[in-house]
Amino acid sequence: MFKKVSALIVLCAFIIGAAGISQGLAAEKIDVRKAAEDLAQFLVSTRRIIAQLVDVINTHGAKVEEPLPKDAPYAFKGIIPAYMGRVIGEDFFKNTGIQVKQTTLGKGEFGPRNPYNAPDEWEKEVLTRFYEPAYPKGRGYGEEAEMEGKKVYRYALPMYIEKPCLKCHGDPKTSPTGDGKDISGKPMENYQEGDVRGAVSVIIPLEEKTGV
Ligand code: HEC
Numbered sequence: 001m002f003k004k005v006s007a008l009i010v011l012c013a014f015i016i017g018a019a020g021i022s023q024g025l026a027a028e029k030i031d032v033r034k035a036a037e038d039l040a041q042f043l044v045s046t047r048r049i050i051a052q053l054v055d056v057i058n059t060h061g062a063k064v065e066e067p068l069p070k071d072a073p074y075a076f077k078g079i080i081p082a083y084m085g086r087v088i089g090e091d092f093f094k095n096t097g098i099q100v101k102q103t104t105l106g107k108g109e110f111g112p113r114n115p116y117n118a119p120d121e122w123e124k125e126v127l128t129r130f131y132e133p134a135y136p137k138g139r140g141y142g143e144e145a146e147m148e149g150k151k152v153y154r155y156a157l158p159m160y161i162e163k164p165c166l167k168c169h170g171d172p173k174t175s176p177t178g179d180g181k182d183i184s185g186k187p188m189e190n191y192q193e194g195d196v197r198g199a200v201s202v203i204i205p206l207e208e209k210t211g212v
Helices: 001-027 032-058 081-096 122-131 163-169
Strands: 099-103 141-147 150-160 196-205
Touching: 001 122, 032 081, 032 099, 032 150, 032 163, 032 196, 081 099, 122 141, 122 150, 122 196
Parallel strands: none
Antiparallel strands: 099 196, 141 150, 150 196
């Protein structure tokens, strides 16, 4: 009897131990969807902070977390969320082979402000779903796909208009230059807070590239 019990204890310990090991291995495995989602969120955060800092960046003598100096000269420097999103995405791609890019279908007569951000077929389809009013807010979409004969994981996270975005993408009547354009000189699209503005699109290679 004692022998049986101790054998059982040994067996249990073995099973628990093995489960522990396999859990350890599972933790080492990268969850590709989670990685894609977090990368997209990271770019959204970067862009959001730049949007919040637009006046600090452009106002002479302004400092973060301090009130803007009154009557200080204002000079637009071109450091906007989309610019930072593009150059950070490009730099990240060069170093990792992972694409993190912003894209959009635009709004009505307005297409993407920059053709560089135009969606490919996959992005177009996913964006169309994001724009449907019944689509759950904040939910990304991802799946395995093939690009140039190689397996990749594609993911897109919807991006929404927040208050600081309205300065440039909001009501053209609020144009700082009085001509319906934002400080970058682009026509304002009259987005409202909460509108889908586009998405961050992530492409993670699942196979090593061969050849070139
Ligand atoms: C200071 C003005 C400004 C602010 C603030 C701003 N944007 Fe933009 N946005 C632009 C400009 C200009 C472009 C075009 C960039 C380019 O030419 O590459 C753009 C492009 C974009 C794009 C890329 C798609 C396209 O149309 O080319 C997205 C998506 C976008 N903005 C979303 C947002 C969101 C979301 C916010 C707020 C978090 C925001 N923007 C805040 C000026 C602004």
